Amino acid sequence: MKGLYCRAGVSDAEPRFIIQETTLPDVLDQHQVRVQVKACGLSPLDLKLLSDVGIQRDLIPVGREVAGVVLQVGPKVTFFQPDDEVVGILPLDSPCSGLCDIIDVDEHYLVQKPEKLSSVSVAGALRDGLCAYTALHTHARISAGHTLLVMDGASPFGLLCIQLACYHGVKVLTTSHSPQKHTFLEQLRPSVGVQDPLVARVIPVYNGSDLLPVVLEETGGLGVDIVVDSGGDACCPFCWWISLMIVIGLLPWSPPLHLRVHHELITSVMIPLIQTVILLDKFSWICWSKAG
Structure with a gap:
């Protein structure tokens, strides 16, 4: 059986990704589940994160978000049985690549796959969907009647934030960072006869709009x-972050445009004002909300 792996510490001239033969043990551990993989999401590898948590390997498995069918279960598995359709995220220290035909994974890393969703859809949306749910529910504690600003709503993470927030009765504003993204987001706005739009307002920021x-x-x-920023390409300069805090009522004043950022300033000014910094996988999902 073959899987895709990343070679850590190689030069640019050497192949970074390789196909490696792998084998599975004949006997499963007590709580392990053997899954035939139907689909796998390709999320970025964070080699620094793996090093920080003490995982040192020459070959790093590629693909962690998987969907598939249970083939076999360990003697103490209680949540699943053969032929169940499941979806899950492989742990950072998993030796298995999600791009293998068959993998072994602890039952606690799996859940039942929703019947109405395909394996491809579930595997593709799992990572950003979990990030969005954690940001909005665990950290921001959204509820009906709140107003949410999602930075770069056309990104996978932003789009899932919009859908989850709308489902729970939250009014959503979002920014667009290119003409193509703006056109896409405008399609989420209401047409005649639609009472519950996904997006109430799309704000273009690529053309210098304030x-x-x-x-x-x-x-x-x-x-x-609440303001949710994915921390990716849409991440704003420091002065714009301050402007966002004014938007949500955290600062009553507007900083000078010549303001420069220093580590001490970030520590003394930013940290007390940020309600929550959500650390998930590779990115820092930044979520601001009003106190009280």
């Missing part, structure tokens, strides 16, 4: 309750 007045106009001068 975010602050648009948000204040849309919220009647009150600002939004």
